[in-house]
Amino acid sequence: MSHWLMKSEPDEFSIDDLARAPKKTTPWFGVRNYQARNYMRDAMRVGDGVLFYHSSCAVPGIAGLARVASGPYPDETQFDPKSPYYDPKSTRANPRWLLVDVALERKTRLLPLEELRARPELADMVVLRRGNRLSITPVTAREWAAVVKRLGRDAP
């Protein structure tokens, strides 16, 4: 099993939105970066662990645990001219953007970016690398275990 960290802006789609979603599951729509797409298309497997990360907000950090819940399939928003994620160069016959479903495991306390940076055992996390902007990054088994340990119990 592999592990991943997936960023979402809580103003757009938060851990609470995921908790309210049908079956607590959402298609991970809107990714328009090839490397992140390739992770979803080629590397993710159903059941892989996901750290749900809140970005571009007052206190960025890990907000919950989730799982990959489907294989890859086309992101519908690329075909919708009214969507901000519309891609006129993509066709249904040859869709450019694929996604996977993500299902909530549990909401946790917020584990702030600042705390991630402060932990020596997490120092090598890809998401912490200088200049990193990838919205999906791999997480090692060791990092996953260390994060889960620090997350502790569920959010009240």
Next chain:
DNA sequence: GCCAACGTTGGC
């Protein structure tokens, strides 16, 4: 709002 870092685009 600033700005460093990075990905993408497009002219050549």
Next chain:
DNA sequence: GCCAACGTTGGC
């Protein structure tokens, strides 16, 4: 295929 210009990300 190079690379400058531009746009975006995302922490601060």
